[in-house]
Amino acid sequence: xxxVSLRDVSxxxxxAMVIPGVSLEILEGEFVVFVGPSGCGKSTLLxxxxxxxxxxGGEVQIGGRPVNDVAARDRGVAMVFQNxxxxxxxxxxxxxxxxxxxxxxxKAEIAARLDRAAQILQLEPYLDRKPRALSxxxxxxxxxxxxxxxxxxxxxxxxxxSNLDAALRVQMRTEIAKLHHRLGATMIYVTHDxxxxxxMADRIVVLRAGRIEQVGTPIELYERPAxxxxxxxxxxxxxxxxxxxxxxxxxxxxxxxxxxxxxxxxVIGGTEGAAVTLGLRPDVLTLHPDGxxxxxxxxxxxxxxxxxxxxxxxxxxxxxAELRSPQLPKVGDTIRLALGEGQRHVFDADGQAITLHDGPxx
Amino acid sequence: xxxxxxxxxxxxxxxxxxxxxxxxxxxxxxxxVWVVTMSLKPNVELMRSTAGFxxxxxxxxxxxxxxKLATVxxxxxxxxxxxxxxTALVLIVSSLAGYAFARLDFPFKRTxxxxxxxxxxxxxxxxxxxxxxxxxxWGMHNTHAALVAPRVAVPIGVFLMTQFFRxxxxxxEEAAELDHASYFTIFWRIMLPLSVPALTTLGLxxxxxxxxxxxxxxxxxxxxxxxxxxxxxxxxxxxFAFSEGxxxxxxSAVFASLPIVILFLIFxxxxxxxxxxxxxx
Numbered sequence: 034x035x036x037v038s039l040r041d042v043s044x045x046x047x048x049a050m051v052i053p054g055v056s057l058e059i060l061e062g063e064f065v066v067f068v069g070p071s072g073c074g075k076s077t078l079l080x081x082x083x084x085x086x087x088x089x090g091g092e093v094q095i096g097g098r099p100v101n102d103v104a105a106r107d108r109g110v111a112m113v114f115q116n117x118x119x120x121x122x123x124x125x126x127x128x129x130x131x132x133x134x135x136x137x138x139x140k141a142e143i144a145a146r147l148d149r150a151a152q153i154l155q156l157e158p159y160l161d162r163k164p165r166a167l168s169x170x171x172x173x174x175x176x177x178x179x180x181x182x183x184x185x186x187x188x189x190x191x192x193x194x195s196n197l198d199a200a201l202r203v204q205m206r207t208e209i210a211k212l213h214h215r216l217g218a219t220m221i222y223v224t225h226d227x228x229x230x231x232x233m234a235d236r237i238v239v240l241r242a243g244r245i246e247q248v249g250t251p252i253e254l255y256e257r258p259a260x261x262x263x264x265x266x267x268x269x270x271x272x273x274x275x276x277x278x279x280x281x282x283x284x285x286x287x288x289x290x291x292x293x294x295x296x297x298x299x300v301i302g303g304t305e306g307a308a309v310t311l312g313l314r315p316d317v318l319t320l321h322p323d324g325x326x327x328x329x330x331x332x333x334x335x336x337x338x339x340x341x342x343x344x345x346x347x348x349x350x351x352x353x354a355e356l357r358s359p360q361l362p363k364v365g366d367t368i369r370l371a372l373g374e375g376q377r378h379v380f381d382a383d384g385q386a387i388t389l390h391d392g393p394x395x
Numbered sequence: 396x397x398x399x400x401x402x403x404x405x406x407x408x409x410x411x412x413x414x415x416x417x418x419x420x421x422x423x424x425x426x427x428v429w430v431v432t433m434s435l436k437p438n439v440e441l442m443r444s445t446a447g448f449x450x451x452x453x454x455x456x457x458x459x460x461x462x463k464l465a466t467v468x469x470x471x472x473x474x475x476x477x478x479x480x481x482t483a484l485v486l487i488v489s490s491l492a493g494y495a496f497a498r499l500d501f502p503f504k505r506t507x508x509x510x511x512x513x514x515x516x517x518x519x520x521x522x523x524x525x526x527x528x529x530x531x532x533w534g535m536h537n538t539h540a541a542l543v544a545p546r547v548a549v550p551i552g553v554f555l556m557t558q559f560f561r562x563x564x565x566x567x568e569e570a571a572e573l574d575h576a577s578y579f580t581i582f583w584r585i586m587l588p589l590s591v592p593a594l595t596t597l598g599l600x601x602x603x604x605x606x607x608x609x610x611x612x613x614x615x616x617x618x619x620x621x622x623x624x625x626x627x628x629x630x631x632x633x634x635f636a637f638s639e640g641x642x643x644x645x646x647s648a649v650f651a652s653l654p655i656v657i658l659f660l661i662f663x664x665x666x667x668x669x670x671x672x673x674x675x676x
Contacts (some may be wrong), residue, residue, distance in 0.1 A: 300650060
């Protein structure tokens with residue numbers, strides 16, 4: 034019922050093409066996160082699924098039914114908006130049951146569904162309050178509750194946590210994940226926050242300029258990014274993308290020569306002497322007196338369990354290392370970075386991955 | 396030190412502003428107090444002098460004479476019917492048209508909106524004669540419908556409501572649409588309740604306009620039994636009213652303004668909010 038299919042879906046405003054053509058299958062019960070930078074078309078895509086934006090080309094199917102010409106109210110979807118979009122003149126209770134009233138649902142059924150949703154979201158004490166008397170987190174829970182009572186085929190979330198403070202965001206993130214587990218409904222979630230995407234999604238769809246860059250589980254995308262954009266978008270702190278040259282190519286091994294360092298890598302494809310980008314996650318780098326990569330420390334951040342070292346390579350390229358060792362260098366020290374366990378990503382001149390991976394993603 | 400100095404200068408500014416406000420308030424109040432004073436003085440006394448703000452010698456004969464007139468309650472009733480029905484119709488038309496202009500897509504929307512706005516520039520007097528002829532042809536003069544109908548499509552009302560509806564976040568309508576609400580349900584259950592402050596302001600100004608309306612009722616209501624209170628009170632002033640019956644004239648003015656004053660006192664919060672809303676656009 035809750036399967037969503039996008040078949041070469043496109044969107045343009047006049048002559049400006051914002052989504053050139055997206056194809057995607059979202060399975061029933063899946064939690065899919067659309068992630069990408071501002072203006073990448075993720076919200077537009079979500080609104081096209083909701084029926085709030087016209088579709089220029091292609092086809093959207095919900096539950097196997099083409100819905101291009103079906104009004105938003107008849108698509109069987111519920112949406113949680115970034116700004117909550119609660120009806121300010123109605124109480125929490127009225128907000129939550131408005132949709133069911135419009136459907137002509139029986140009063141007993143409305144009451145039962147309201148009780149259930151209020152209990153799931155712990156909204157019972159606030160049912161008679163107006164939205165203005167609620168905190169941001171409570172308002173967001175009401176917005177989610179309004180979606181839950183409708184028991185839709187598909188839940189759509191449009192950056193629902195972006196107006197909350199950091200602590201509340203973490204809490205609500207967990208609550209939404211729990212809710213998905215409990216309801217087992219299809220959920221499509223839009224965010225520009227890679228942490229939300231990584232922690233909540235069954236599958237992540239990374240978008241850039243209206244195109245899908247990569248689709249996969251969070252760990253697939255983290256460990257095997259298809260290109261440098263995906264590698265750069267997922268992971269905090271950001272992956273180090275260091276320019277270098279591919280040398281010493283054997284059948285599947287090669288060396289990336291950086292300014293003042295040589296890093297052995299495994300590749301498929303690539304040509305001797307080609308300009309490449311080496312991608313090293315900050316946690317791959319360790320401190321070692323004989324490490325191949327020299328760097329000068331700019332900033333040291335102590336985060337308790339880990340320390341972040343921001344340094345500059347001989348070629349002037351910045352690099353960040355996430356360390357767990359008790360000894361810390363000082364600002365201005367020259368350190369040597371070694372490569373610990375973990376993937377060494379290599380991207381060709383177009384940014385496409387040419388890394389050779391051993392076995393499936395973990 | 397500097398804080399203390401700033402506090403001192405702020406206090407001086409406050410005192411000056413307060414003084415100016417009081418001065419302007421007095422300036423505005425003088426004519427009103429003068430009219431009330433004169434309405435409470437005998438006509439004979441007023442023939443001698445109209446000066447002074449103390450109603451002495453005191454009389455309420457001017458008001459008694461007014462109330463004694465058998466036609467006054469009827470005129471009040473007409474004014475009330477006209478003002479209430481005009482207010483209701485203006486609110487219905489303005490809110491529906493405003494919603495359509497603000498949110499719905501239809502052919503020639505922009506052009507129609509501009510034509511509607513252009514209506515603001517047409518002086519009432521310019522259409523008076525054709526309007527009179529039209530209603531005469533339809534045989535509608537001396538009816539409530541004739542007093543109300545020409546005033547129902549008010550460009551400023553439509554403009555006010557359009558601007559208000561434009562400011563309502565679109566997500567609310569989208570949320571309602573996903574909540575299976577029809578266009579009418581969205582209008583009736585979401586947009587209209589949200590626009591209560593704007594509707595109240597528009598309603599108050601319409602009611603006041605309708606109550607004070609003089610020229611069109613004077614032309615359209617030619618029979619004494621169809622007069623509104625403003626036309627009726629004007630009609631009972633004799634030839635020498637402003638010399639021999641000034642007290643009665645002033646009592647009429649006070650009497651006719653009373654409902655509006657009461658309305659202002661009750662709804663002044665909305666009137667201020669409405670003016671601020673207009674200023675914010």
